[in-house]
Amino acid sequence: MCRWLAYCGPEIRMSTLLHDPEHSLLTQSKHATQSRWVVNGDGVGMGWYDGDPDPGQYRETRAAWNDENVKSLARHIRSGLFLAHVRAVTQGIVSRTNTHPFLMGDWLFQHNGDVGGFKLMQRAIDARLADPWFGDRQGQTDSESLFALAMTYGLQDDPVAGITAMVRSILEIREELGVTEPFMMSTAMTGGDGLWCARFAVGCQAPSLYWGAGLNLCNSDGTTTRLDPSATVVVSEPLDTEQFAWQEVPERSIVRVDTSGVDVQPLVV
Numbered sequence: 001m002c003r004w005l006a007y008c009g010p011e012i013r014m015s016t017l018l019h020d021p022e023h024s025l026l027t028q029s030k031h032a033t034q035s036r037w038v039v040n041g042d043g044v045g046m047g048w049y050d051g052d053p054d055p056g057q058y059r060e061t062r063a064a065w066n067d068e069n070v071k072s073l074a075r076h077i078r079s080g081l082f083l084a085h086v087r088a089v090t091q092g093i094v095s096r097t098n099t100h101p102f103l104m105g106d107w108l109f110q111h112n113g114d115v116g117g118f119k120l121m122q123r124a125i126d127a128r129l130a131d132p133w134f135g136d137r138q139g140q141t142d143s144e145s146l147f148a149l150a151m152t153y154g155l156q157d158d159p160v161a162g163i164t165a166m167v168r169s170i171l172e173i174r175e176e177l178g179v180t181e182p183f184m185m186s187t188a189m190t191g192g193d194g195l196w197c198a199r200f201a202v203g204c205q206a207p208s209l210y211w212g213a214g215l216n217l218c219n220s221d222g223t224t225t226r227l228d229p230s231a232t233v234v235v236s237e238p239l240d241t242e243q244f245a246w247q248e249v250p251e252r253s254i255v256r257v258d259t260s261g262v263d264v265q266p267l268v269v
Contacts, residue, residue: 002040002085002086002087002088002100002110002111002112002236003025003028003029003032003035003040003085003086003112003236003237004025004083004084004085004086004100004110004112004186004188004235004236005017005018005025005083005084005233005234005235005236005239006082006083006084006110006188006190006195006197006233006234006235006257007079007080007081007082007083007231007232007233007234008080008081008190008194008195008231008232008257008258008259009080009227009228009230009231009232009259010080010228010230010231011078011079011080012078012079012080012227012231013074013075013076013077013078014046014048014073014074014075014077014078014079014082014084015071015074015075016217016225016227017084017217017233017239018046018070018074018084019071019074019075020217020219020220020221020225021217021218021219021220021225021239021240022218022219022220022239022240022241023237023238023239023240023241024220024239025064025084025086025235025239026064026065026070026071026086027220028040028086028236028237029041029044029063029064029065029086030063030065032236032237033237034208034236034237035088035207035208035236035237039088040064040086040087040088041063041064041065041066041086041088042061042063042087042088042089042094043059043060043061043062043063043086043087043094043096043098043099043100044059044060044062044063044064044067044070044084044085044086044087044099045057045058045059045060045084045085045087045099045100045101045110046058046059046070046073046074046077046082046083046084046085046101047082047083047084047101047103047108047110048077048079048081048082048083049079049080049081049082049190049192050077050078050079053106053192054106055103055106055108055192056077057101057103057108058070058073059096059099059100059101060096060099061094061095061096061099063086064086081190081192081194081195083100083101083108083110083188083190084101085099085100085101085110087099087100090113090114090142091114091115091118091140091141091142091143092139092140092141092142092143093140095139097138097139098139098140098141098144099139100143101188102138102139102143102144102147104133104136104147104148104151105136105151105156105191106191106192107147107151107155107156107189107190107191108189108190108191109143109144109146109147109150109187109188109189110143110187110188110189111142111143111146111147111185111186111187112185112186112187112207112236113183113184113185113186113187113201113206113207114142114182114183114184115142115145115146115170115183115185116179116180116181116182116183116184116203117174117177117179117180117181118142118145120177120179121170121173121174121177121179122145124173124176124177125145125149125169125170125173126145128149128152128169128173129145129148129149129152130152133147133148133151133152134148136148136151146166146170146185146187147189149165149166149169149170150162150163150165150166150189153165153166153169155189155191155196156191159189159196159254159256160196160254160265163187163189163196163198163254163267164254164267164268164269167185167198167200167267167269168269170183171183171202171269174202180203181203182201182202182203182204183200183201183202183203184200184201184202184203184204184205184206184207185198185199185200185201185206185207186198186199186206186207186208186209186236186249188234193258194256194257194258194259195232195234195255195256195257195258196254196255196256196257197209197211197234197249197254197255197257198253198254198255198267199249199250199251199252199253199255199267200251200252200253200267201251201252205251206251206252207236208236208237208248209234209235209236209248209249209255210234210235210236210237210238210246210247210248210249211232211233211234211235211246211247211249211255211257211262212232212233212235212238212245212246212247213229213230213231213232213233213261213262214227214228214229214230214231215227215231215233215242215245216242216245217239217240217242218240218241218242219240230259230260230261232257232261232262234249234255234257249264250264252266252267252268253265253266253267254266254267
């Protein structure tokens, strides 16, 4: 599976999280510690907002550690709201269109996990998608279909309802078709105003997910980066070894992050 991070707070260089910490996202692309997939080398992507309502997006199929553009862009782009993702394929081929984060309208979405039985379920999922989201998909992944489902169910207007209906729809289709393979996800999404993240699974343990606010990050060069007290980072796994600074997101939860703080609530289906 994959590793990802999401940031909400005052503007920082993206490299502050992608490259600098002792267990940065780029380090996790080669050596994840809380996933069965130690190496996440099937693509890398970033999405960010910088004052324009349309987010920036960079996606490449090369491994993150072998893409010099990632390091250069991350050093020069400053943003107060961004997502980043390193991919290990579970569904869909290695291609730029299958690389996270995905973009629909002015929303970005990224996913770690697997919709077990996706090939069997794909036709039923497609039947539930509304225009324009059905046609806005560019790739073939289960992740992008989850995004289209959430948009179909009103993610833009009511994120909690959209996320909940997305999960409920997958569970209904699983039951209708007798799918027994696990469904697992950790997701992050944003329309340019704060973050919405979720952790959920059925048939197995959910993928790891943590958040930290006002962090003092330990960097790989021995220095420390102090983030603003209002800055929040949500990650697949912690960016450093300061274990008491990171809060684990409970299974079956939705996380809301904005400049006023963090709110964690149950994902009730």
